[in-house]
Amino acid sequence: MEEPSPLSSQTALHAAFECARAWLTESATLAPKTQAAYLGDWQQLQSHLHDQDVIKPDQIDDRRLRGYLAHCRESGLDNRSIARKSSATRWLLRYWQKIHIACPASPDALKSPKAAKKLPDAPAIETMNQLLDQPMVEDELLIRDRCMFELIYSSGLRVAELVRLDVHDIDRSEGIARVTGKREKTRLVPVGGKALDRVALWLPIRKTLLKDTTEPALFLNRRGQRLTIRSVQMRLNRLAQQTHLGQTLHPHQLRHAFATHVLESSGDLRAVQEMLGHESLSTTQIYTHLDFQRLAQVYESAHPRAHIKKQVKSTIVSEQNERKIEIPD
Template sequence: MKGDSPLHAAIEGFLRYLKVERQLSPLTQKSYAHQLAALCALADEMGITDWATLDAAHVRSLAARSRRAGLQPASLALRLSALRSFLDWQVAQGKLKANPAKGIATPRAPRHLPKNIDVDEVNQLLEIDLNDPLAVRDRAMLEIMYGAGLRLSELVGIDCRHLDLASGEVWVMGKGSKERRLPIGRTAVTWLEHWLALRDFFAPEDEAVFLSSQGRRISVRNVQKRFAEWGIKQGVSSHVHPHKLRHSFATHMLESSGDLRAVQELLGHANLSTTQIYTHLDFQHLASVYDAAHPRAKRGKS
């Protein structure tokens, strides 16, 4: 972030705090930097030269200017969240007595339920023609993504030492550097074994389980591209991407078990409310079955 004003200097200090003390992911750091840079520019336009002079009216004005600039509700909520976190840090540093953004309401974004693939289509996707080593690798990635509900970053971050195939477990590093040990199931173990038997032919450059054709850790973009291609080849009706497999894992687990807490632990969600969105998906399924089957639910008939 460029600029010599006290506004910019304070934000630089906050970003160092996020990197060194909070150890947030580079992507999260980048998001904070982007939102706070935009807020700095708006504050400059408003003639604000010191965060200590910021009050609730200023915060509302920053929000209004952001909306007029075309920011959608979800992005505006993200911007205000970044501002609140930064001002909380300023309070902790003794630079502010109180956080003027605390009482400012966040706009409600429309709730988009995650899409998932039904069980039959997951099976269709996973029936890959294994005619080359990269197809075996992709089958293993798809199996472990769906078998353990991994995030994409968790998948590409797996090293060989993180696997315990004898006990059917994988160790991953999730958001906020939180570790999880997860069961991966017999089918995923089988395909991991198939891939690991071929892995050395790629002359690995490090301990990554999943490699590119050049022997380097596979990239996020490469995984996304391969999954989308397999979805098309296998005739899956919707676009296949890694997060959709995570959603499918969560939905199918919740439909089968009804154990929200267990699904929360498996997904690595810090808050149960994040996992509860899958209860809406489950209810939609139940409601459609009810509407189709219950005598009193059939409309248009007398």
């Protein structure tokens, strides 16, 4: 007897969403936070379509989806949230196309609005030195923590990339690391001397924590298991408090600091793009806007005809700081 199609149970629309959810959860190469956000967006879209008496995917056309996004805007969502919902919907439609679920709506017809943007908060060089240049102690986990944060700052890693590092990903003789980033893309990044020194201190301690000799993870917890993203976030805030920084820190801010400080010193935007793993150069260009006030001061002191009146200069800097620019990831 022929098995019934999965789209014959309940409504065809419900079954189509269930297929997509199973695929996204089990197979899609998305960061966990993005995956969770998309699942929530799909649930909202499904509820909206249900309220519109849509019971089959082939009832969904471009006009209906534009109406859904307009409804999101009328509900008070900002451009950033609507842009994410557009992206989530495109993923859904492309998956349905892949498994031959008929749906007239085109993924390419959904245009994302420009998101509200702001400058990333990059800690100053002095802050990074205060965080990382503390006297060495015999606390095993503190040695591990300083190794992790030195690596993020040294190589511009995302926290998800950090926790995915295996021991064999670090080539200490060459001073490079193989990093697995978004959508499973790998890249080679340089590792600085201080970070390599921290790795050398951590590896013998790692051996004492190891419970399973087949565990490849570079960074382990007390139970000998791979460290989680949440643990890294908590340990960074703890270290920030211990070093009396007077501020909380997120691991992503160390990545911002890497990009900002390297670009300020080198001016090589393309190299920074490669090290960060950005697909688009426009994403990296955010860091060219970070230090306008310093550039204005240099210009005023160096250019023979650049004696900007203080009131004018203050207005320029204020306008630059108010610009809203995308936080890169």
